[in-house]
Amino acid sequence: MKAIVLRKHGNPGVLSFKKIANPKPKKGHVIVKVSCCAVNHLDIWVRKGIPGKKITFPHILGCDICGSLKQGFGNFRKGAKVVVYPVLENPDPLLPSTMIGGFSNYNGGYAELIQVPKSNIVKKPNWFSDIEACALNVSYLTVWNMLEKCQCQKGDWILIWGANGGVGSAAILFAKAMQLKVIAVTSNAKKISKSKKIGADVVIDRNKSNVVTQVLKHTKKQGVNAVIDHVGAKTWPLSIQVLKEGGRLVVCGQTSGPKAIVDVPTVYSKELEILGTYMGTKSQLIKMHKFMRTKKIRPIIDSIFSLRDASFAHKRMESNNHFGKIVLKM
Ligand SMILES: NC(=O)c1ccc[n+]([C@@H]2O[C@H](COP(=O)([O-])OP(=O)(O)OC[C@H]3O[C@@H](n4cnc5c(N)ncnc54)[C@H](OP(=O)(O)O)[C@@H]3O)[C@@H](O)[C@H]2O)c1
Structure with a gap:
């Protein structure tokens, strides 16, 4: 072969x-x-x-x-x-x-x-x-698992890093189908326009704007209910900053590096949850296939x-x- x-x-x-x-x-x-x-x-x-x-x-x-x-x-x-x-x-x-x-x-x-x-x-x-x-078997399945872990409700704000990547683009599609309000982050004008096309409500260019300031502006200083973070070292401090009280940082990757600096008092005083995700189960894969069919997601x-x-x-x-x-x- x-x-x-x-x-x-x-x-x-x-x-x-x-x-x-x-x-x-x-x-x-x-x-x-x-x-x-x-x-x-x-x-x-x-x-x-x-x-x-x-x-x-x-x-x-x-x-x-x-x-x-x-x-x-x-x-x-x-x-x-x-x-x-x-x-x-x-x-x-x-x-x-x-x-x-x-x-x-x-x-x-x-x-x-x-x-x-x-x-x-x-x-x-x-x-x-x-x-x-x-x-669908890797990044889409992982995103499905992450969104289950987020426990977001219709109308909640969610921040998604790396909107153009396999994980990021899947997260935008699924979060929109679950009627969440999506703030996506990416790195140039072409990717911003594509992120909007697939449903992101707000897209931030991380090279041109301060992500924290922009998130607070769009959420009227409330912060987001959940963050989908697969970037690791570079984004964890910002993800923790933009989460509202009781928010969930759901993580699956470390593209920018494995060791993040975490402000521990912020985590406990805002009662944040940090949830790791490694792929998903076989039954989640089958459930996700059906969800995609129902919601007409490709x-x-x-x-x-x-x-x-x-x-x-x-x-x-x-x-x-x-x-x-x-x-x-x-
Ligand atoms: N735990 C699991 O089960 C699981 C499953 C799937 C994937 N993963 C992990 O998830 C990560 C993403 O996978 P993928 O397949 O989606 O990769 P990918 O398609 O290459 O996407 C990576 C994204 O990260 C963003 N990025 C890179 N450096 C950044 C930085 N310094 N700040 C902000 N954003 C940055 C980029 O977006 P912009 O430059 O446009 O912002 C890029 O779109 C990988 O680390 C992978 O190993 C884990």
Whole structure:
């Protein structure tokens, strides 16, 4: 099969397009013929390497997968269209779960074929194309989980960082469908106009305005009920500042760095809640598919690259010029 093989950590140049042996079926697993795989920031972390996180080389990236089954099992027939739920439970309860194609020993979907546990197979909703369905298993699922954790009510204010990214754009779509008032933050005029187009009520250019001042202006000095933060070190202090009493900081990432400075008195005196989110459950994924159908929400696709051009897809994500999901097509 053809695959993008990672033999060492490094820049996008380490992503090499190769012909390698097909995976051999093993007990409890099934082979999926991959049709497309969305790119996530996780792929970039794994490609570059993170101190303390180990993978075995050669490794294949890709955790956001849609395809068809090479063999049938249970209620699934051979050839059935499926998506792959990417989370692998860690047997040690003190350690976080891992991801197929991420920091785990499971190869991912930057390949024509992938072997995954049968328990990770989910029927592909027929109201989405393969490209759309592959884009939902990671950032969309995480956002769904984050919004459940926010417990926002109709009319509440929510602040969403990185409006153009996979997580940010999904959060705008879902928050609007839940009738929340959305303040989105992004970094240039083109992204501002697209953020408004997909429903943000207010969009702040973080390069031109003071985010805290703008949030207070638009919420009439009340602050927001919740913040969707996937940026980490750079944004946590601001997120905490703009939350109203009893507000929720819901976090899933650390794009700008892992160590944030937190003003502890602000957290307890405003009775804030800080809630971590790691993906979501398989049943949340299915619930989210149905919600998207009911609300007629389609994922935002920025661009589609062929598998052999995975390095260009990574460069696009790292250039931060994308808006929505970047997808690799086999
Ligand atoms: N915990 C989980 O289960 C989970 C699941 C999915 C993703 N994540 C994490 O969530 C993060 C986002 O993922 P993604 O796939 O959406 O990535 P992405 O598409 O690359 O989006 C990243 C966004 O971060 C914003 N950003 C970068 N530096 C910033 C800064 N200094 N201040 C404010 N905004 C900044 C950028 O927006 P602008 O420059 O336009 O403002 C960009 O849109 C990643 O760290 C990823 O690992 C975690």
